[in-house]
Amino acid sequence: MKKIAIYGHSGSQNHGNEAIVRGLHELFPDTHYEIFTFSYSELKDKLFKLDEIGELKIFCKPVSKNFINKLLIKNKNIKYKQFFKPFLKSIDKDTVYCLEAGDQYCEPGEVREWYKYVNKKIREKGAHSVMLGCSITKDVINTKEVMEDLKMYSAVIARETLTYNLLxxxxxxxxxAPCPAFCMPAKKCLLPACFDSHEVIGFNIGFLQQGNEKYIDMLRKNYENAIRFIIDKTNYNVLLIPHVNWNYKNSDFRELEKLYAKYKNTNRVFVLEEKGAPEAKYILSKLKALVAVRTHVQIPALASYIPTIIAGYKHKSFGISNDIYGENSPYLAHVQSLSDQHSIKTKLEYLLNNYNEVKTYLKNTIPNYISKTEDIKNILENLK
Structure with a gap:
């Protein structure tokens, strides 16, 4: 039996991580493969039943601050050896190790150093390491340390053309190859009450990261005006959709609650309770249209042919938008370039006016796009 180990999995508090694992399992459905996941947050993954599709293992263990202060200021490798000890002890040359890369290499701090260390240890043991589904900016790729790291991987798989071209x-x-999250099946569940009386437009917003926090006020005002347009000029209900929920400070619910408070008296705006990724995909598939910041809210909607405004602020969003909608799409709202408080409302209105055309385009385009995820399977099966 062949073995695939997913590592660098941050946990299902970000349901995109959950969707990637589920999608990768879907690509390898037969019993010739054993897939297991090394997680930073095993308990959260169990809460969303990720252990039901494959074994969960501990990726790292806490290192005491006292230990760090005494020994590690000058030698990070000692820290990493202790921190990733559960994972490092298990490295087996007959297992393919897939880093759930995403845009983690764009994160601040030591993240890139962690994964360079882990990548090196995997390769030293004679095993294959694969950077799976990455989105990386040019400035990061061109650093000496990252370049050395990228060349160590057995394979680097970009999930969108922008990153592929830069690499x-x-x-x-x-x-x-497209992100494996596109392959995740939906799971039928009870629809929220907002679907009972009207068709529904979904809105997803949350805290911004990677130096883009300063754009949240303009983005929020754009959402407010787009929702006001839906309430005043259409018969649609509005569903506010969370996705990331690490803790109170880092939770999409904080922004969603602000929007809900502003419009709750209309009785047309609802907040979705947190769902696992398959259930969320089912609900997204029932929307009329969507406006979303989170890439992994956009992905299940687009996979379900739901016309979507991509409110993108990260490299990955721009890349996926280009690959699906084409360059300079009217359905991409570049968060850093929002020129006024009505930009997203204008794009949403344009989408609704051209709704049938967009819906037909997605139905004709998405199946072929998703079929390219099979390339991931071919790459992993043919590593040398």
Whole structure:
């Protein structure tokens, strides 16, 4: 039996992480493969039943601050050896190790150093390491440390063309395949009450990251005006959709609650309770249209042919938008370039006016796009 280990999995508090694991399992449905996941947050993954599709293992263990203060200021490798000890002890040359990369290499702090260390240890043991589904910016790729790291991987798989082109231009032997989250099946569940009387437009918003926090006020005002347009000019209900819920400070619910408070007296605006990724995909598939910041809210909606305004502020959103809608799409709202408080409302109105055309386009385009995820399976099966 062949074994695939997913690592760098932050936990199902971000349901995109959950969707990637579920999608990868869907690509390898037969019993010839054992897939297990090394998680930073095993308890949260169990809460959303990720252990029901494959074994969960501990990726790292806490290192005491006292230990860090005494020993690790000058030698990070000692810290990493202790921190990733559960994972490092289990490395087996007959297992393929897939980093659930996403845009983690764009995160601040030591993240890139962690994964370079882990990648090196995997390769030293004679096992294959694969950077799976990455989105990386040019400035990150071109740093010496990251370039050395990328060249160590057995394969680097970009999930959108923007990153693939940057990797290729930098001399990295990269592959291109859509994010495996596109393959995750939906799970039928009870629809919220907002679906009982009217069709529903979904809105997803949350805290911004990676130096983009300053744009949240303009983004929120754009959402307010778009929702006001739906309430005043249409018969649709509005469903506010959470996705990331690490803790109170880092939760989409904080922004959603602000929007709900502003419009709750209309009785047309609802907040979705937190769902697992398959149930959320089912609910998203029943929307009329969607406006979303989170890439992994956009992905299940687009996979279900739901016309979607991509309120993108990260490299990955721009890349996926280009691959699905084409460059300079009217359905991409570049968060950093919002020129006024009505930009998203204008794009949503345009989408609704061209609704049938967009719906037909997605039905004709998405199946072929998703079929390219099979390339991930082919790459992993043919590593040398």
């Amino acid at each position: 290729s231009e930098a001399g990295i032997n990269a592959y291109l």
